[in-house]
Amino acid sequence: MAISKFGEQLRKLRFLCRHPETGKQMTQSQFAEFLYTEIDILYSNTAISDWEIGKSRIDVNDRRLLCAIIKILKQLGGVKALSDANFLLELGDYRALNQEETKILFPESISDEQENESPVPAWAEKSVSTIRKFTDSLSVWHFVKIIAWAWIFLITYWLILPSLQFPFIDKEVAVKNMYLYVMGTLFIPLAIGGMTNIKNNLYWKEQNIQKPLNLWLYMFQGAYVGFHVGYFLMFFLKLMLTQFNFQSAAWFEIIKILFILIVSYASAHLVPYNLWRAYQRLELSDGWIFFVFVIFGIGWAFFFLEYYEMLISPILGTIMILISISIVIVIGIFKKRK
Numbered sequence: 001m002a003i004s005k006f007g008e009q010l011r012k013l014r015f016l017c018r019h020p021e022t023g024k025q026m027t028q029s030q031f032a033e034f035l036y037t038e039i040d041i042l043y044s045n046t047a048i049s050d051w052e053i054g055k056s057r058i059d060v061n062d063r064r065l066l067c068a069i070i071k072i073l074k075q076l077g078g079v080k081a082l083s084d085a086n087f088l089l090e091l092g093d094y095r096a097l098n099q100e101e102t103k104i105l106f107p108e109s110i111s112d113e114q115e116n117e118s119p120v121p122a123w124a125e126k127s128v129s130t131i132r133k134f135t136d137s138l139s140v141w142h143f144v145k146i147i148a149w150a151w152i153f154l155i156t157y158w159l160i161l162p163s164l165q166f167p168f169i170d171k172e173v174a175v176k177n178m179y180l181y182v183m184g185t186l187f188i189p190l191a192i193g194g195m196t197n198i199k200n201n202l203y204w205k206e207q208n209i210q211k212p213l214n215l216w217l218y219m220f221q222g223a224y225v226g227f228h229v230g231y232f233l234m235f236f237l238k239l240m241l242t243q244f245n246f247q248s249a250a251w252f253e254i255i256k257i258l259f260i261l262i263v264s265y266a267s268a269h270l271v272p273y274n275l276w277r278a279y280q281r282l283e284l285s286d287g288w289i290f291f292v293f294v295i296f297g298i299g300w301a302f303f304f305l306e307y308y309e310m311l312i313s314p315i316l317g318t319i320m321i322l323i324s325i326s327i328v329i330v331i332g333i334f335k336k337r338k
Helices: 004-016 028-039 045-054 064-076 081-092 099-105 121-136 142-158 171-193 204-208 210-243 250-279 284-294 298-307 314-337
Strands: none
Touching: 004 045, 004 064, 004 081, 028 045, 028 064, 064 081, 064 099, 081 099, 121 204, 142 171, 142 250, 171 210, 171 250, 171 298, 210 250, 210 284, 210 298, 250 284
């Protein structure tokens, strides 16, 4: 395994340290003993070795341990100045010593002028500390997921929102918008399901899942079900606003899309969980009927275009939507009782 830059520098600094009794070079075991004296946590020489060769990494939030390492290195001659300590931290992608830590570990580097400066407000320090903890805890994978979710939001906004902006100018615009809607209903829930990290979910790791493939299938089913549930709630809301001649603001359009994505993501988690709680198994025979939601958008697009005039009428539109919702609820109740 390749030695990390932090580990390599830590080893160099340890080699510069001298044991106060023997005057010899500090060993990993001796360094671990000094750590135990400093923070009352027992580390083995293997743990020190793992840090140095990059086999394991100190948690970014464990400032107590990082400061203890720097304190020992300074006391025993490995670290000479504040810049040496911050350089070591920088190599490990840890933040530099803040003013409080510097005052404790390197009091000689704090000038009288700095000590007499007006103190930073507590709320400001707490805010900065919280932001630092959050950013330090983010890995490259977290940033990749954030970017992926941003793309999913933009694609959903582009494909789905036009179908929620009726009444349309003419039939051609309606067909174009529903075509985009169909494309979105086929692929966006698939992307949301892919972003659902069910593999590393602690609950599912503890269950004895005989057919893990079914778990994944029901997770994707849940994403499709939730996507359509969220969409139709927004559709019904838009229908009500249209009948009362209310115009929605731009920020409300964003909320519509976020709501659909959130419901879809939550449903991807809940559908397999509810089936498992109900049957203590994940057989396709228990919930196969709801896989129809994968192609439900195609049927809805044809239905919408066929009965568009009727749907946007004040009375018939409301009645038809309520009937549709009632049918879905009845199917759910029937399935649950069964």
